Amino acid sequence: MARATSRQVLIRLFFASTVGLVLLLAVTIWRQLHPAWGPYQVAYAKLLARTTGQRPPWFTPLEVKQIHLPQLGRTDRCTTCHLGVDNPKMADAPQPFRTHPDYLIHPVEAFGCTVCHGGQGMAVTKQDAHGFVKHWERPLLPKPLLAASCASCHEAQAHLTTPPAPLTLTPSPILSPPGGEERGEGVGLAGTERLVRGKQLFDRLGCIGCHAVRGWGGPISTDLATVAYKPLDEFDFRYVRGPHTAVAWNLEHFKEPQRVNPGDPANHVPPTPMPNYQFTEEEATDLTALVFSYWREEVPSKYRVAAAPLTPDPSPSLPLPSGERDGVRERGRAVFQKYGCVGCHGIEGRGGMKNYNASTGGEVPPLTYVAQGLTNDQLKALIREGRYPTKADPRGPTPPLWMPTWKDKLSPEELDDVVEYLVSLYPSEMTLAAGGS
Amino acid sequence: MPETAAPQKPSRPSVDVQDLMRKVKTSQVWKSIFRHGYEDTPRNRSLMILSNVWLHLHPVKMRPAGIRVAFTWAGMGIITFWLFLVLTLTGLLLMFYYRPTVEHAYLDMKDLQFVVPFGMPLRNMHRWSAHLMVFAVMLHMASVFYRGGYKPPREFNWVVGVGLLLLTFLLSFTGYLLPWDQLAIWAITVGSNMAAATPLLGAEGPLAILGPSNDARFMLLGAKAVGETALLRFYVLHCVVLPFVFAILVSLHFWRVRKDDFSAVPLPPKAERRQGVRVEEWLRAHKGALEERIFVWPHVIAREFVAILLVTLMVFGWSLLANAPLEGLADPNKTPNPSKAPWYFVGLQELLVYFDPWIAGVVLPTVILLGLMAIPYIDVNPRGVGYYNVRDRKFAVTLFTLGLTMWFTLIAIGYYLRGPGWEWYWPWQPWDVHRVTSQRPMWNVPNWIGIPLVLGFFWAFLELPKRVWKGFAGGLSRPQYLITMGLTGGMCFVLLKIILRLALRVKYLVSFPGINLNI
Numbered sequence: 001m002a003r004a005t006s007r008q009v010l011i012r013l014f015f016a017s018t019v020g021l022v023l024l025l026a027v028t029i030w031r032q033l034h035p036a037w038g039p040y041q042v043a044y045a046k047l048l049a050r051t052t053g054q055r056p057p058w059f060t061p062l063e064v065k066q067i068h069l070p071q072l073g074r075t076d077r078c079t080t081c082h083l084g085v086d087n088p089k090m091a092d093a094p095q096p097f098r099t100h101p102d103y104l105i106h107p108v109e110a111f112g113c114t115v116c117h118g119g120q121g122m123a124v125t126k127q128d129a130h131g132f133v134k135h136w137e138r139p140l141l142p143k144p145l146l147a148a149s150c151a152s153c154h155e156a157q158a159h160l161t162t163p164p165a166p167l168t169l170t171p172s173p174i175l176s177p178p179g180g181e182e183r184g185e186g187v188g189l190a191g192t193e194r195l196v197r198g199k200q201l202f203d204r205l206g207c208i209g210c211h212a213v214r215g216w217g218g219p220i221s222t223d224l225a226t227v228a229y230k231p232l233d234e235f236d237f238r239y240v241r242g243p244h245t246a247v248a249w250n251l252e253h254f255k256e257p258q259r260v261n262p263g264d265p266a267n268h269v270p271p272t273p274m275p276n277y278q279f280t281e282e283e284a285t286d287l288t289a290l291v292f293s294y295w296r297e298e299v300p301s302k303y304r305v306a307a308a309p310l311t312p313d314p315s316p317s318l319p320l321p322s323g324e325r326d327g328v329r330e331r332g333r334a335v336f337q338k339y340g341c342v343g344c345h346g347i348e349g350r351g352g353m354k355n356y357n358a359s360t361g362g363e364v365p366p367l368t369y370v371a372q373g374l375t376n377d378q379l380k381a382l383i384r385e386g387r388y389p390t391k392a393d394p395r396g397p398t399p400p401l402w403m404p405t406w407k408d409k410l411s412p413e414e415l416d417d418v419v420e421y422l423v424s425l426y427p428s429e430m431t432l433a434a435g436g437s
Numbered sequence: 438m439p440e441t442a443a444p445q446k447p448s449r450p451s452v453d454v455q456d457l458m459r460k461v462k463t464s465q466v467w468k469s470i471f472r473h474g475y476e477d478t479p480r481n482r483s484l485m486i487l488s489n490v491w492l493h494l495h496p497v498k499m500r501p502a503g504i505r506v507a508f509t510w511a512g513m514g515i516i517t518f519w520l521f522l523v524l525t526l527t528g529l530l531l532m533f534y535y536r537p538t539v540e541h542a543y544l545d546m547k548d549l550q551f552v553v554p555f556g557m558p559l560r561n562m563h564r565w566s567a568h569l570m571v572f573a574v575m576l577h578m579a580s581v582f583y584r585g586g587y588k589p590p591r592e593f594n595w596v597v598g599v600g601l602l603l604l605t606f607l608l609s610f611t612g613y614l615l616p617w618d619q620l621a622i623w624a625i626t627v628g629s630n631m632a633a634a635t636p637l638l639g640a641e642g643p644l645a646i647l648g649p650s651n652d653a654r655f656m657l658l659g660a661k662a663v664g665e666t667a668l669l670r671f672y673v674l675h676c677v678v679l680p681f682v683f684a685i686l687v688s689l690h691f692w693r694v695r696k697d698d699f700s701a702v703p704l705p706p707k708a709e710r711r712q713g714v715r716v717e718e719w720l721r722a723h724k725g726a727l728e729e730r731i732f733v734w735p736h737v738i739a740r741e742f743v744a745i746l747l748v749t750l751m752v753f754g755w756s757l758l759a760n761a762p763l764e765g766l767a768d769p770n771k772t773p774n775p776s777k778a779p780w781y782f783v784g785l786q787e788l789l790v791y792f793d794p795w796i797a798g799v800v801l802p803t804v805i806l807l808g809l810m811a812i813p814y815i816d817v818n819p820r821g822v823g824y825y826n827v828r829d830r831k832f833a834v835t836l837f838t839l840g841l842t843m844w845f846t847l848i849a850i851g852y853y854l855r856g857p858g859w860e861w862y863w864p865w866q867p868w869d870v871h872r873v874t875s876q877r878p879m880w881n882v883p884n885w886i887g888i889p890l891v892l893g894f895f896w897a898f899l900e901l902p903k904r905v906w907k908g909f910a911g912g913l914s915r916p917q918y919l920i921t922m923g924l925t926g927g928m929c930f931v932l933l934k935i936i937l938r939l940a941l942r943v944k945y946l947v948s949f950p951g952i953n954l955n956i
Contacts, residue, residue, distance in 0.1 A: 010739055010740065010743055013743045013746075013747065014739075014742070014743050014746065017743065017746035017747050017749075017750045018746065020750045020754070021746065021749060021750050021753065024750070024753045024754055024757060025753075027757060028555060028558050028757065031757075032554055032555055064551075064552055066552075075544070077551070077552070120547075122544065122547045122548065122551060122552075123547070123550075123551050124551045124552065125551070128551070134764075135618075135619075135763070135764045135765040136765070137765065231771060233773070234870075264871075
């Protein structure tokens with residue numbers, strides 16, 4: 001066959017490219033007319049017709065539905081698919097059409113969805129809208145952790161340790177000014193039981209000793225209030241079995257810290273000294289909810305629920321018992337708990353926290369016998385100044401835990417009280433050798 | 438008029454189409470709009486060009502050598518201009534939806550992606566056309582160089598072309614910031630920090646006389662960091678100022694292409710070429726070959742049209758398959774590691790490994806641009822105008838190709854082989870943010886070796902060619918010779934430093950840290 005002339009080549013290229021362009025244009029138009037969310041709106045229209053006993057519509061005009069909330073700095077388009085969110089008749093409908101439980105409390109027109117649930121509100125495709133895409137830091141919060149969002153508006157009430165009041169279906173004060181009923185003193189917030197449990201666990205185990213919260217607490221490890229803000233690309237997901245989300249990382253870290261953070265043996269980096277408390281699934285979820293409750297959405301004051309007046313509480317953990325009726329020992333134990341000494345030295349100072357390559361036997365020293373080894377003044381000096389443990393193996397890694405300096409944190413009275421408490425830990429069956437004060 | 442028999446009336450009314458068309462085409466209305474017919478006659482072929490506002494920059498006839506695909510590299514210049522038009526149209530449409538403020542820019546990009554009808558294809562067309570235009574303009578420059586289209590009398594048009602190259606880079610750079618995501622803000626931070634390294638006028642360059650509140654970087658950004666002022670002025674530059682300047686220069690560029698006549702010349706037949714007949718001599722002997730012309734309409738216009746259709750098809754198809762990137766919202770407090778400049782600047786960013794910022798980011802780009810502009814004025818070889826000639830232009834072709842290869846190699850290294858900490862990562866090595874940087878320490882050559890080395894290197898390039906190769910400087914005036922060998926030496930010096938750094942871990946040859954002068 002003779003080689004095509006350039007004229008023939010030109011004509012063939014012309015037709016091929018014209019046909020190609022027309023096809024691509026057709027594809028573009030087809031894609032625009034058939035968005036991914038279209039079938040949901042069609043299905044909902046049919047469902048709505050069925051539940052109201054009408055004839056199903058033969059044509060459903062498609063429309064992006066959005067809730068524009070400039071005060072919250074967002075536009076949520078979740079209702080493009082989640083059409084039955086405020087329709088009480090859809091209580092038994094399949095997702096995504098189901099009614100939102102207690103939808104009157106936080107009406108969707110005033111709050112949108114993402115301020116509580118997370119996700120990327122401005123998207124209209126499922127994966128993007130739920131936020132499980134690259135470069136979106138805050139995907140949908142899993143259902144058990146939803147309580148974590150309450151703190152953004154209900155900051156003062158979310159962590160109260162008293163059991164929450166039963167749920168009342170009064171509409172949110174945002175839409176109507178508060179009537180007589182006020183979420184008052186000492187009453188927790190319905191739905192935040194997980195946070196309350198998490199906080200109790202946090203206090204009991206003395207986590208504050210290593211993990212400060214908003215700058216208050218021990219310097220050993222990360223400030224817990226920053227965890228929810230940590231960018232996804234700074235997480236190490238190599239050993240995480242679940243999805244690569246911040247929530248999954250934290251859950252697995254609570255359950256098995258050394259698996260998620262094994263260090264780097266080749267480079268002499270020890271695994272994390274965070275102890276494995278053998279948490280149950282519920283406990284780990286409670287603590288994860290607590291960690292994520294330190295995230296604050298930026299909401300205007302109109303959305304914030306006023307703080308109920310509380311007894312002055314200088315520390316974010318347990319309040320300090322006051323008064324002479326509490327024994328010195330009780331006060332000392334409260335100080336021991338308040339500053340998180342429990343976190344490293346164990347409950348009642350029994351010790352046991354691993355401290356790799358520390359000359360103190362590879363562990364944080366227990367405090368049960370301090371009365372024997374040190375005078376009260378020596379004890380006070382040690383607590384005030386702090387101490388770095390020496391290495392057991394000089395070529396090994398630096399021990400990750402150390403005794404911080406407490407002189408700028410403990411008041412002199414607290415110092416006296418806690419020293420008395422520590423001295424009192426000595427088992428009474430054993431006689432005290434000379435040297436105690 | 439002779440009486441005819443009673444005319445036979447038709448049994449039913451019929452429309453004589455040809456008669457109707459003739460009436461329409463001879464009416465005043467028609468003739469005022471369409472001033473000539475469209476039958477394929479030589480006269481009409483001429484009028485199609487001459488009396489058409491869009492096409493009349495073309496000549497009516499041109500030499501056939503200039504329309505071959507291999508000659509113009511598929512009409513790279515025209516493709517570049519067409520992409521500019523596509524960018525203008527898509528850009529105008531995007532301007533209906535985009536607001537250049539910190540509060541709105543990113544959300545408007547999301548709106549374009551999710552809500553605006555045809556928003557994503559529109560945005561993709563704009564982005565991919567932009568990348569393709571930068572690449573096409575580089576190919577066009579290379580094509581013109583290799584066929585000697587810059588030699589007299591076309592020198593200044595080459596200079597205008599280099600100006601257009603710079604404008605293309607600037608247009609792409611200003612547009613890169615507008616999505617206001619992490620990719621945008623940090624790429625522009627890298628680029629604008631190079632301005633801060635300017636000698637004298639940059640706050641962080643050598644011999645700085647200005648501070649961070651009024652140096653070159655501040656002029657560019659309108660602030661000390663990339664923020665709302667930078668976004669607004671980059672938007673104005675991108676949508677108004679730079680396209681306006683581009684339009685002025687491109688008009689001049691097209692005008693000169695016409696005025697200086699197309700350079701393409703017909704080649705001697707293959708048999709004669711094999712015998713070693715040179716083009717210039719053959720043309721002198723065959724004057725008639727130069728006179729041969731073909732009609733631009735339809736031959737050239739058809740080819741331009743098909744080239745445009747194919748490019749549009751390619752860009753449109755690519756826009757439907759691949760989405761333009763959009764990372765997280767711009768966060769001045771969170772620097773991604775690594776932060777890379779746009780691909781056409783990542784070669785300069787890679788040069789930062791081998792030179793201090795004032796050299797890699799200011800001196801070298803300036804020298805490259807000025808050096809490119811100088812090419813027509815230092816190349817006195819009359820051969821190779823209008824056809825591809827390597828044999829008679831060995832020096833020029835070698836150096837240009839070396840420079841082009843270095844440019845694209847640096848881009849490839851910076852784009853594909855650099856990871857966190859700008860450490861070297863082979864494509865199969867996973868990125869490790871915790872990998873210790875500079876695992877193998879670098880060393881400086883002591884000044885008492887380095888200074889003579891650098892001076893000697895340049896002396897060798899300036900003096901040795903004259904002495905070793907007699908006649909090397911023949912035809913070149915002293916300034917021309919100095920510039921040529923200076924640029925050659927400079928390019929080889931960059932290559933030398935790259936090799937010394939990568940192979941021997943040499944950081945500086947000459948270092949005066951007290952005055953921030955390190956080479």
